[in-house]
Amino acid sequence: MSQLRRDPSQAAELLIEALPYIRRFAGSIMVVKYGGNALAGGDEAAALAAFAQDIVLLQAVGIHPVVVHGGGPQIGEVLAKVGKVSEFKDGQRVTDAETLDVVRMVLIGKVNSDIVAALNVHGPVAVGLSGVDANLIVADVRAGDLGFVGDVIDVNPNIIERLVAEDIIPVVATVGSDVDGQAYNINADAVAGAIAAALHAEKLIFLTDVQGLRANPDDPNSVMAQVSVAMIDDMVASGAASGGMIPKVEACAAAVRGGVTRAHILDGRVAHALLVELFTDGGVGTMVLA
Amino acid sequence: MSQLRRDPSQAAELLIEALPYIRRFAGSIMVVKYGGNALAGGDEAAALAAFAQDIVLLQAVGIHPVVVHGGGPQIGEVLAKVGKVSEFKDGQRVTDAETLDVVRMVLIGKVNSDIVAALNVHGPVAVGLSGVDANLIVADVRAGDLGFVGDVIDVNPNIIERLVAEDIIPVVATVGSDVDGQAYNINADAVAGAIAAALHAEKLIFLTDVQGLRANPDDPNSVMAQVSVAMIDDMVASGAASGGMIPKVEACAAAVRGGVTRAHILDGRVAHALLVELFTDGGVGTMVLA
Amino acid sequence: MSQLRRDPSQAAELLIEALPYIRRFAGSIMVVKYGGNALAGGDEAAALAAFAQDIVLLQAVGIHPVVVHGGGPQIGEVLAKVGKVSEFKDGQRVTDAETLDVVRMVLIGKVNSDIVAALNVHGPVAVGLSGVDANLIVADVRAGDLGFVGDVIDVNPNIIERLVAEDIIPVVATVGSDVDGQAYNINADAVAGAIAAALHAEKLIFLTDVQGLRANPDDPNSVMAQVSVAMIDDMVASGAASGGMIPKVEACAAAVRGGVTRAHILDGRVAHALLVELFTDGGVGTMVLA
Amino acid sequence: MSQLRRDPSQAAELLIEALPYIRRFAGSIMVVKYGGNALAGGDEAAALAAFAQDIVLLQAVGIHPVVVHGGGPQIGEVLAKVGKVSEFKDGQRVTDAETLDVVRMVLIGKVNSDIVAALNVHGPVAVGLSGVDANLIVADVRAGDLGFVGDVIDVNPNIIERLVAEDIIPVVATVGSDVDGQAYNINADAVAGAIAAALHAEKLIFLTDVQGLRANPDDPNSVMAQVSVAMIDDMVASGAASGGMIPKVEACAAAVRGGVTRAHILDGRVAHALLVELFTDGGVGTMVLA
Amino acid sequence: MSQLRRDPSQAAELLIEALPYIRRFAGSIMVVKYGGNALAGGDEAAALAAFAQDIVLLQAVGIHPVVVHGGGPQIGEVLAKVGKVSEFKDGQRVTDAETLDVVRMVLIGKVNSDIVAALNVHGPVAVGLSGVDANLIVADVRAGDLGFVGDVIDVNPNIIERLVAEDIIPVVATVGSDVDGQAYNINADAVAGAIAAALHAEKLIFLTDVQGLRANPDDPNSVMAQVSVAMIDDMVASGAASGGMIPKVEACAAAVRGGVTRAHILDGRVAHALLVELFTDGGVGTMVLA
Amino acid sequence: MSQLRRDPSQAAELLIEALPYIRRFAGSIMVVKYGGNALAGGDEAAALAAFAQDIVLLQAVGIHPVVVHGGGPQIGEVLAKVGKVSEFKDGQRVTDAETLDVVRMVLIGKVNSDIVAALNVHGPVAVGLSGVDANLIVADVRAGDLGFVGDVIDVNPNIIERLVAEDIIPVVATVGSDVDGQAYNINADAVAGAIAAALHAEKLIFLTDVQGLRANPDDPNSVMAQVSVAMIDDMVASGAASGGMIPKVEACAAAVRGGVTRAHILDGRVAHALLVELFTDGGVGTMVLA
Helix, strand or coil, rough: CCCCHHCCHHHHHHHHHHHHHHHCCCCEEEEEEEEEEEEHCCCCCHHHHHHHHHHHHHHHCCCEEEEEECCCHHHHHHHHHHCCCCCECCCEEECCCEEEEHHHHHHHHHHHHHHHHHHCCCCCCCEEEECCCHHHHEEEECCCEECCCCCEEEEECHHHHHHCCCCEEEEEEEECCCCCCCEEEECCCHHHHHHHHCCCCCEEEEEEECCCCCCCCCCCHHHEEEEHHHHHHHHHHCCCCCCCCHHHHHHHHHHHHHCCCHHHEEEECCHHHHHHHHHHHCCCCCEECC | HHHHCHHHHHHHHHHHHHHHHHHHHHHCCCEEEEEEHHHHCCCHHHHHHHHHHHHHHHHHHCCCEEECHHHHHHHHHHHHHCCCCCCCCCCCCEECHHHHHHHHHHHHHHHHHHHHHHHHHCCEEEEEECCCHHHHHEEECCCCCHHHHHHHHCCHHHHHHHHCCEEEEEEEEEEEEEECCCEEEHHHHHHHHHHHHHCCCCCCEEEEECCEEECCCCHHHHHHCCCHHHHHHHHHHHHCCCCCCCHHHHHHHHHHHCHHHHHHHHCCCCCCCCHHHHHHCCCEEEECCC | HHHHCHHHHHHHHHHHHHHHHHHHHHHCCEEEEEEHHHHHCCCCHHHHHHHHHHHHHHHHHHCCEEEECCCCCHHHHHHHCCCCCEECCCEECECCCCCCCHHHHHHHHHHHHHHHHHHHHCCCEEEEEEHHHHEEEEEEECCCCCEEEEEEEEEEHHHHHHHHCCEEEEEECCCCCCCCCCCEECCCCHHHHHHHHCCCCCCCEEEECCCCEEEECCHHHCCCCCCEEHHHHHHHHHCCCCCHHHHHHHHHHHHCCCCCCEEEEECCCCCCCHHHHCCCCCCCCCEECC | CHHHHHCHHHHHHHHHHHHHHHHHCCCEEEEEEEEEEEEHCCCCHHHHHHHHHHHHHHHHHHEEEEECCHHHCCCCHHHHHCCCCCEEEECCCCCCCCHHHHHHHHHHHHHHHHHHHHHHHCCCCEEEEEEEEHHHEEEEECCCCCCCEEEEEEEECCHHHHHHHHEEEEEEEEEEEEECEEEEEECCHHHHHHHHHCCCEEEEEEEEECCCCCCCCCCCEECCCCCCCCCCHHHHHHHCCCCCCHHHHHHHHHHCCCCCEEEEEEECCCCCCHHHHHCCCCCCCEECCC | CHHHHHHHHHHHHHHHHHHHHHHHHEEEEEEEECHHHHHHCHHHHHHHHHHHHHHHHHHHHEEEEEEEEECHHHHHHHHCCCCCCCCEECCCECEEHHHHHHHHHHHHHHHHHHHHHHHHCCCCCCEEEECHHHHHHHEEEECCCCCCCCEEEEEHHHHHHHHHHHHCCCEEEEEEECCCCCCCCCCHHHHHHHHHHHHHCCCCEEECCCCCCEEECCCCHCCCCEEHHHHHHHHHHHHCCCCHHHHHHHHHHHHHHCCCEEEEEEEEECCCCCHHHCCEEEEEEEEEEE | HHHHHHHHHHHHHHHHHHHHHHHHEEEEEEEEEHHHHHHCCCCCHHHHHHHHHHHHHHCCCCEEEEEEEEHHHHHHHHHHHCCEEEEEECCEEECCHHHHHHHHHHHHHHHHHHHHHHHHHHHHHHHEEEHHHHCCCCEEEECCCECEEEEEEEEEHHHHHHHHHCCCCCEEEEEEECCCCEEEEECHHHHHHHHHHHHHCEEEEEEEECCCCCCCCHHHHHHEEEEEEHHHHHHHHCCCCCCHHHHHHHHHHHHHHCCEEEEEEEEECCHHHHHHHHHHCCCCCCEEEC
């Protein structure tokens, strides 16, 4: 029994703050990109369970969460196990047929299934999807002799909309396929942005392992509370945004330009950052708006 | 900006506590008896506005509140103004035709309309009803030459159910009528209990000006956290429950026996006691259960 | 057993005349303004019962009646009883807070409730409303230091439409409120016209204590069978329409201009004038058309 | 302009009498057996037009009329024209294949089509059926070497119910067929009774060329206002009911026993007898009840 | 047990061919004109039974067949039987009132009823209609003193659409009527075309006693597999299409111009030509397209 | 153009045979167990494409196919690739955590995804599921120290029913999980039977690499056309059914006992055996019935 309950007026104050957010977001779709790196080092299972609890609570109060995930570290582990050494071009892993099979198996057969299982401990609430299901993610090969590396060229959100209408939480593995059924390895951040736009989601939220977008990449105290899509363009052009942050901010910008109201980059290592961001006046991380 | 927001983990803790209650109560009907005495002395308008805010927040998160009210003090004021002196029998006011007119005018034309107006500042959410509307409360004369004092003999909850289905908050003035259209003055607590039972409400909540039911009427430290309907019978029989508390506990017991899951006697003078009771683990006041 | 039944051919003739009107009006909304003055002096209860019977019969054959009422004489009685003497400006009663309380209590708590009770003797068919319910009548203060005298600035007919869709007869007391919940005393004829227009009613019918609109106010034989809205403008300008007839004809004209097909001024003292007007070829009173 | 309209109170009196019947019968099914003999000698077309007007008026006020007809006289005419002489056994016409073809062609292709056409002058309201349509009337051969004379063994009212649900008036020619598609000549009165029972009709009404059922067949002043099904059994057994009246009263009795509320034998020669019977307190003809 | 079943690969091949047609046509309306002449001489009952089987199979796989028929030979037989000799003008039979009665009785009371009965051997699937029902076929008199010979001036397909929505097969006798209910004798081919166009049917199919449309009327080997509406115009103008083929090809052209996708002239003497045409790649007869 | 089309009567004969099956099966659910061994040696991709075509054709004519699959050979390949050597107990592979990961990745991430992709070449018709999705397959550990080898203890068919209601083809990978989210390796044949029973499927069909169930395992000419569930019990007990055939016949028997109308064991190596079995009188393989 926490100290909080001994001060009902403080509880009342927070409820009066939170209830209007709950009302406002009821019925809206929120795309949450869950990155393996959001898991603070150490207890991966506990982090996944906490994440699943937050997602199920969103669902409980009428929000329709859609989870999108990648799985870079886990793919690396299995490639190592089968003794596959990847070639790299311009910093990108060349994906041959054997590598692609590993990517598919790990993303769909392991990471996706693990997240679905963590959610379904709370009841039959989640269903896993990959971009192959009902042709959700249509991809095409990327130029540059990278093998089966692809780019999103279309999203058919119908299957997600149907599941959401049935109060099911879709969990999406970011593998896509072309019209002949050929699968491709695709950047998960880009997929999250494209799906959020196709669904006209209320929010796109990246759970990452950083505090937010920094004005100065080298200064941990320069995290920005909010940023416009135009500023993002400038920061990418100037190099102020760099590395793994680039696909995230570009996906945020694309989603907002595509009709998503707000995009957020949150620190997934902070317990329940998702709930605090959504239901209190105090924001955490960086908000992207038009 | 309160201190609370500076400690997101405390906010997260309360949200994780509150969200399951919000889920559990979504779609359920809660009958709230609002007594004039619940208003802490002094600023009546502010107290009404705070009450209205709580009710609208319940509505916002999918609960269907039904407000029932009396208006004893206000009736007394107008009777005094028209110079009407009431006769009393066995402690009950004899209600002649002129008095009945005042009762109806004050309850329906003033108190009910004031509550509806306070709710509708938030939008067109509330509609006032009296027991005459769609024959909601069917009454018959009470024995004992008390004039137009009546007892509830039937409740037709259909009009409340229709309004609730349209997401409207019914506010009920406790005047009833018999099959010939003759109106009666009825005890408001009894009406609240009968309506809660007829609606198979999830909860019946009395907002009063006491902390709860005392095991010993004279000991303010003897407030009981919960009580069974059987214990209520004993306490009424033994005199442990007395005065204005009798109709409240009897209405609670009748409602619970009629199918209401829980009844509560709360201290309406505590700001937002309704929210704290419903959405946190820490209860306030007395809970009545089977 | 009347003479009529001995001549079936006469009954058949009337039925053949009436049935097409019944078909034509089925499903349409008719706003009936019921004025206390429509009650022929003497037996008020009998007049109300006869009115209630007609309204319930309209409902029975598929028409959706909406009753709007004022209550001038009854307000005067109560003001006298509490010893309140009103100030008048330009022939209008100045409405201070105490007077407004009386207006609300009498209109909502007495006249409205009496009409609803008279209708509900026939079953749970009617529900009372005031302009405060679901913000039905939005008012604002009228210029001229008249206190809480207001004018209709908007009508939100949604609550009436919902009740009508549930086959309930709304009975409207003509009190309005502004966005802060402040109540106002409003002219009942104007409210009836505004509601009829907002509902796109088939008809607006005033039940009055005169035979109809006279071409010459002083000549009882000059009652006009029909009149256009343009003629009404002229008659108001020229003084041919005067006194209490002015708000009625202006409300008729406003309603017809706002989309109501026909407005009628009938003599409410004639038994069942409503039925004869609606269901036979022979009209009574004055019809207003575009 | 009739005298009636000059006395509005008389019109009001009849309306108050008629409207409750209209309410009571709205939505109910009434099977009307229309016999060629109901047509007063002379102007057949005018009689049919008047009948059609009544049926369309019933439809207009929410009743679902179902018309059933025979066509004895018209069949006789065509048989004469083709020079076919019928054999009779026990007073019944033996129906060979050639006669059956004439029966079908006259009932379906002429009488039925004439009635449908008379109704559809008022709009696209009626559709003709025979017992062959959707296997409405399942028949089997009657014993006694009468050829293709059959008896009703089952009614599939589904097609009538569907048309009625679409606000269409079914007009039924009383030809039936067996499971192999073989047609039969069937007594029209029996069909009307069986259809009324299968539809759980509110009423079964025979429009005939007599005033009603007589207690004494020879005494025109002995028409009975009402009769029970038990009395009908007695009258058939005793011979008090005889000739063409037998199938009518037996069909009435069977229908009432099968769940029809009331059956009526009316004088179809009286103009609009149907309307007067249904919508006024004064009945005409004989009412059959349980 | 046929040879076919011993070669499953051949059955599989045909199924793979047929199933996509079944999918494509599911839910679509097909108007089938059934001419008496389509019946190969000899066993009329067997031919009708085979036709009924095909129509019921179409219905079984989700197609909505609408049958339209004439009945020239049967009309001639009855006219002969009643000794009626027709006058002819320009090769057309003058239709006086007596002849019209025969036309109506034969088409509606005999041919239509026979087809409905043959279909309903399979269950209660079919309902007969004539153009008089629900004013399906509105006609007007044709110029030229031909008596009650009429032309289609409008089609009200509503009753067909309602029956089709209830999974009932309408069978239409080609008699029409004008607004006063006067019936007319109309060309059945023209009616079929007009109904197909009004229904926006997928196909209009004529089952005839010829192999198809010949390029050279005298050369049985010149049957055309397909023809455009423009070519039809030319062939009618040049006389290449002649005699009874003219109304058929003109109805086909009118239907295609009115929105029907394809029209077909098939040889009804070939067993199950309808199934082979619809469900295999190999067509039979002549297809008309835009 | 095949020979078949030159003989329309043969095509007609097959259509008349097939169409009633299509009607009968429309709207029914059929569970098809697709075993890797059903693929004839050689061209796996072509066999999968042919299977996908058949399934999509079933869907096209209104059947709801549900595909269930295993993936033994493919699991073996990947285990070999990672150098994992399995321990066996009583002929069963002991499944440790590492092996389980491979099983999940291959079944869900490779075989399931390949089947879904092959179906979705025809449009967005299929969605992959595993037993973890919406808790479809609830499993528990099997006794005997076999590691993560489990048995089906419950099926929640809700997610399949929802997808089927949306005209989507579910493809199920036979991995299950317990209430804590722990995954298990389960026999695919048993899952297929349990799902068919839970869905009250019309049919359960095993596509295998044998001709059917043999009365004598060693006699290829002893394939039984049909077998009862009681006979299956005997054959399992006597050893007449043995090896990989045991789980198949036991799943068939369990499904039929659980309410499935018919179960079938077909030779998946015969092209389009599924279509021939379902839509012609000639069966292939063995049919299991009660």
